[in-house]
Amino acid sequence: MTDNVFDPGATRERRVAARRASERILSGSGAEATVGERLAQLAAETAGLPGLDTRVDMYGDGIVAELEGRVAELLGTEAAAFFPTGTMAQQVALRCWAGRTGNRTVALHPLAHPEQWERDAFSLVSGLRVVHPTREARPPTAEEVRGLEEPFGALSLELPLRDAGFLLPTWEELQETVEAARERDAVVHFDGARLWECPSHFGVGLPEIAALADSVYVSFYKSLGGISGAALAGPATLVEEARAWRHRYGGNVFQQWPAALAALAGLDRELPRLPSYVAHAKVVARALEDAFRSSGVPWFRMNPPVPHTHQFQVWLPYPAEALDEASVSFAEETRTTVFGVWTPSPVPGVSFTEVTVGASALGWTAADVRDAAGAVLRRIRADDGRADGGGADDGRAEH
Structure with a gap:
């Protein structure tokens, strides 16, 4: 060279x-931490957490179930389920909604994560079809959602839209866009990998944001500094169905306590x-x-x-x-x-x-x-x- x-x-x-x-x-x-440094960091960050003297989780109980309850409480939803990845969580959520609405078409932005970073998993793995309300590098508007030329079963909104510059609509614009989807008889899913930092911009709390949607995905390593993992939150019946699909997708992992502990520590440390x-x-x-x-x-x-x-x-x-x-x-x-x-x-x-x-x-x-x-x-x-x-x-x- x-x-x-x-x-x-x-x-x-x-x-x-x-x-x-x-x-x-x-x-x-x-x-960039080494394995040893990350282990030491995890031990230090979780030293004061309750339940450390209980046994490790097995297939999602114990500390994982505690994390799920914490997320549901923070978002104000009936239930939440832990997933090893956000890619899996969102595929499962929108696959479940497709079955319930009878429409496998999902409206989302072409710069959204499923279109940019998931190797066409929506279509190749989950059999979903995508339409784009807009190709502008900004969140879609209510008018664009109303103007889609074909029916769609779900509207997925990435909050914030990372590849467009971490952009968010105003709170009023978000409400109007959600209402436009409802007028089209569609459900609304929030791709909230970075939802945790949105309340400052919107001027409302996490429960108010989550209440606009039918389901919400959040990440534990983006914003919160966790190791990995995500959660899907929403109605208890949807979450119950999502757990079944999580198993089918290979996401019912034997033990996940390091990721769950890091997520709980991140919620305590970084969220405030x-x-x-x-x-x-x-x-x-x-x-x-x-x-x-x-x-x-x-x-x-x-x-x-x-x-x-x-x-x-x-x-x-x-x-x-x-x-x-x-x-x-x-x-x-x-x-x-x-x-x-x-x-x-x-x-x-x-x-x-x-x-x-x-x-x-x-x-x-x-x-x-x-x-x-x-x-x-x-x-x-x-x-x-x-x-x-x-x-x-x-x-x-x-x-």
């Missing part, structure tokens, strides 16, 4: 090592902190804007301009490998991690990254963010392939 050949694998190894050595981290989830993360994400986003403007970036995009949750996208007119090198080398030399991995966009020379504001970012002031982000950008040479702007004149045009 020559010095001019970009090696993503080597860059990833450097990024992980630099992040592990960092004393300050602005963005990320901390998934999420509003502070969401609030601080707005501070971080504004500080990054200031850094980009003062650094002479030809143009940039914050998506959304004001974060809806504690996560948002940053788009810059540089190749991903140049941004990765600048970010990693800065972390190696200063023990300060600002950005995670950069992803190339379809437009040559334009890249984006996802910023996740968590506990490690709360100690960062706006000045800290401006200084560190500006220092990363200064590492990119002028000839590193700046794009022509991709259609935007400058940063101010995007805000």
Whole structure:
């Protein structure tokens, strides 16, 4: 390999090592821990939880059943069932609704997780058919749901819509979209992998959000820092049927106590902190804007301009490998991690990254963010392939 050949694998190894050595981290989830470190962390986080002296779970009883009850209580639903993955939970939920409505067509956004990241599992495994209310990179509107040209049995709404920039509708828009589905005699399912951080944007609690839908899926490792796992919540009859399908799909795992314990710890530790993360994400986003403007970036995009949750996208007119090198080398030399991995966009020379504001970012002031982000950008040479702007004149045009 020559010095001019970009090696993503080597860059990833450097990024992980630099992040592990960092004393300050602005963005990320901390998934780089070793097995031993994660075991020690789990023991420390769960030391005060009740029921540790009871036997481990077997096929979903014990600590798993306790977690299910906790989720149902938090969401205000009749019941909840633990699933090893969200992919399985959502397939089961929508398969159950298809049987009950008599319609196997699901309306969802083309950027939603089942369309982007599940290898066509809806159709290949569960026999479901998908229609798209819109192809715009935003949540669908009530008018678009009403205007679908064919019947559909269920409307699935991803809250927030991650691949569009962690976007959420307003509370009023969400209510109207749900009502539009009801007018079409369809049930409503919330793809709530990151539902936990939505109350700040909507201005209502989790039970009020969940009450709009017929079923809700939530994740335990996104937002809550768990190991793995998900829950499907809704009416007791639906959850009972979902448990049967969970077994058929191979999800009735013999023991799941590590994931359940980590989820319970995350609900205790992270759920109360999420509003502070969401609030601080707005501070971080504004500080990054200031850094980009003062650094002479030809143009940039914050998506959304004001974060809806504690996560948002940053788009810059540089190749991903140049941004990765600048970010990693800065972390190696200063023990300060600002950005995670950069992803190339379809437009040559334009890249984006996802910023996740968590506990490690709360100690960062706006000045800290401006200084560190500006220092990363200064590492990119002028000839590193700046794009022509991709259609935007400058940063101010995007805000």
